[in-house]
Amino acid sequence: MKKQRPDSNIKSSEITDIDLYKSRREVLSTMAKIAAVTAAAMVFPPFVRMVSAQDNETEIGPFSKSSYSTDERANTYRDATTYNNFYEFGLGKDDPARNASMVEFRPWTVTIEGLVRKPETIDVDALIRKFPLEERIYRLRCVEAWSMVIPWIGFPLTDLVRRAEPMSQARYVEFVCLHDPLRMPGQRNPIIRWPYVEGLRMDEAVNPLTILAVGLYGKVLPNQNGAPIRLVVPWKYGFKSIKSIVSIRFVRDQPQTSWNLTAPHEYGFYANVNPNVDHPRWSQRSERRIGQLGRRKTLMYNGYGEYVAHMYENMDLRKFY
Amino acid sequence: MRPEKLIIVTLCLLPLMWLVVRMSMERLGVSPVDTITSSTGHWAMRLIVATLAVKPLSKITGWNRLVSFRKSLGLLAFFYATLHLLTFVGLEYFFAVSLMVADAVRTPHIIIGFFTYMSMIPLAATSTRRWIKRLSPAGWNNLHRLVYISSFGALFHYYLQVKVVTTDLIIYAVLVIVLIGYRLIQYLYRAKPKGLPPKSP
Numbered sequence: 001m002k003k004q005r006p007d008s009n010i011k012s013s014e015i016t017d018i019d020l021y022k023s024r025r026e027v028l029s030t031m032a033k034i035a036a037v038t039a040a041a042m043v044f045p046p047f048v049r050m051v052s053a054q055d056n057e058t059e060i061g062p063f064s065k066s067s068y069s070t071d072e073r074a075n076t077y078r079d080a081t082t083y084n085n086f087y088e089f090g091l092g093k094d095d096p097a098r099n100a101s102m103v104e105f106r107p108w109t110v111t112i113e114g115l116v117r118k119p120e121t122i123d124v125d126a127l128i129r130k131f132p133l134e135e136r137i138y139r140l141r142c143v144e145a146w147s148m149v150i151p152w153i154g155f156p157l158t159d160l161v162r163r164a165e166p167m168s169q170a171r172y173v174e175f176v177c178l179h180d181p182l183r184m185p186g187q188r189n190p191i192i193r194w195p196y197v198e199g200l201r202m203d204e205a206v207n208p209l210t211i212l213a214v215g216l217y218g219k220v221l222p223n224q225n226g227a228p229i230r231l232v233v234p235w236k237y238g239f240k241s242i243k244s245i246v247s248i249r250f251v252r253d254q255p256q257t258s259w260n261l262t263a264p265h266e267y268g269f270y271a272n273v274n275p276n277v278d279h280p281r282w283s284q285r286s287e288r289r290i291g292q293l294g295r296r297k298t299l300m301y302n303g304y305g306e307y308v309a310h311m312y313e314n315m316d317l318r319k320f321y
Numbered sequence: 322m323r324p325e326k327l328i329i330v331t332l333c334l335l336p337l338m339w340l341v342v343r344m345s346m347e348r349l350g351v352s353p354v355d356t357i358t359s360s361t362g363h364w365a366m367r368l369i370v371a372t373l374a375v376k377p378l379s380k381i382t383g384w385n386r387l388v389s390f391r392k393s394l395g396l397l398a399f400f401y402a403t404l405h406l407l408t409f410v411g412l413e414y415f416f417a418v419s420l421m422v423a424d425a426v427r428t429p430h431i432i433i434g435f436f437t438y439m440s441m442i443p444l445a446a447t448s449t450r451r452w453i454k455r456l457s458p459a460g461w462n463n464l465h466r467l468v469y470i471s472s473f474g475a476l477f478h479y480y481l482q483v484k485v486v487t488t489d490l491i492i493y494a495v496l497v498i499v500l501i502g503y504r505l506i507q508y509l510y511r512a513k514p515k516g517l518p519p520k521s522p
Binding site: 093192278282293 | 350
């Protein structure tokens with residue numbers, strides 16, 4: 001029987017260089033680790049989500065209470081921060097919490113421009129410090145017919161308008177969201193023309209209900225909710241409450257808003273919550289309150305009629321949906 | 322039940338079992354009704370596609386056994402569709418029928434959903450051996466072409482309720498169109514029987 005002498009049968013050129021051998025092993029073990037974590041994450045997505053909802057729990061304050069707050073029971077922090085429509089981070093309701101939490105949104109500047117006497121580009125934290133904060137517990141009604149009650153922390157938009165000193169020709173306020181496909185991967189998908197743009201008529205902008213929100217539940221606004229600063233207009237469908245604002249522009253003509261450009265016969269400029277005017281493809285008569293079973297009747301102007309109805313007295317809301 | 326059939330049925334019931342497990346762990350997300358409706362709807366759609374795929378797949382692979390699974394797949398699709406409907410009526414609307422009807426008549430995808438479900442009822446009802454015997458093979462086959470209505474109905478139902486077109490909608494549409502298109506092409510190019518007198522000049 002021939003004895004095998006392994007060492008002498010191997011050419012020296014075939015022996016793997018030791019560094020290459022180690023690095024290949026590392027690569028394989030890293031790949032295996034990634035595969036294991038990915039597999040685990042796919043099987044237990046709630047686990048991954050739990051981890052990401054925990055960051056960014058810095059307190060914000062001080063803030064005062066407001067008589068504009070509802071006494072309805074607020075949804076939980078988990079409800080508000082893990083069920084979001086923020087297509088810049090993906091189309092699923094759980095995508096923003098998963099994809100936005102780790103993104104860095106500082107430094108951040110806000111530009112106040114257009115037909116104003118005091119235009120400025122200012123760091124967002126410096127801007128926020130100029131206005132006393134309030135807690136506004138508002139109903140938020142999505143156009144998809146679900147709703148939540150959320151305790152926002154913010155300041156009235158009218159305070160910022162006053163600071164900017166708009167000229168008389170300024171009849172609308174336009175808001176622009178960040179455009180950064182690197183930090184907001186959903187913007188690589190052209191379903192909406194990016195960046196997201198929204199707008200309000202001047203009287204809507206200075207209405208006491210309209211706020212710029214910088215926090216919720218007594219904490220700094222999480223990324224998935226539109227950090228560092230967003231609009232909240234509680235009597236309109238949620239898509240009007242634009243998130244992650246970089247620019248506030250005072251203009252003469254009605255701004256072209258993103259959803260209106262995407263589907264003009266489905267989403268209008270005014271988008272007032274109105275059970276009598278259906279979306280072309282679904283009824284707006286009822287809504288699902290997150291956290292509760294069954295559905296409830298939708299209220300005109302989301303129940304804020306006493307503060308806002310006067311602005312639409314002579315308007316045909318079926319035409320100006 | 323033969324072992325392979327048992328395996329198929331168990332596999333197809335796994336999504337439901339996973340939903341129940343998640344329900345018990347309260348891991349159905351912020352809007353459980355959303356999650357259940359969505360999951361049951363997607364699985365009903367996938368199983369409809371699976372039933373459509375049986376014939377072409379068995380022809381391509383030559384594995385005739387596949388056809389015996391079609392009844393199970395079809396009934397499972399109907400099962401998930403039933404759960405989907407019950408979730409809508411019972412959990413979403415909590416059996417508030419008048420509120421539901423008021424919404425439904427203004428919401429095209431709900432109307433289409435109802436009709437799609439109704440198109441599946443005769444298919445489920447006549448799936449038994451007894452009915453196969455009762456109806457002539459031609460009659461049974463003709464009735465079961467209702468699945469084409471169910472397929473396009475389910476597709477349209479999904480399409481009408483999304484705000485923007487999603488990837489899975491596109492995938493379902495492509496699969497349904499290809500699988501039904503395959504049958505259409507087969508029908509158009511079927512071999513004509515020989516020996517008939519030629520058509521009149």
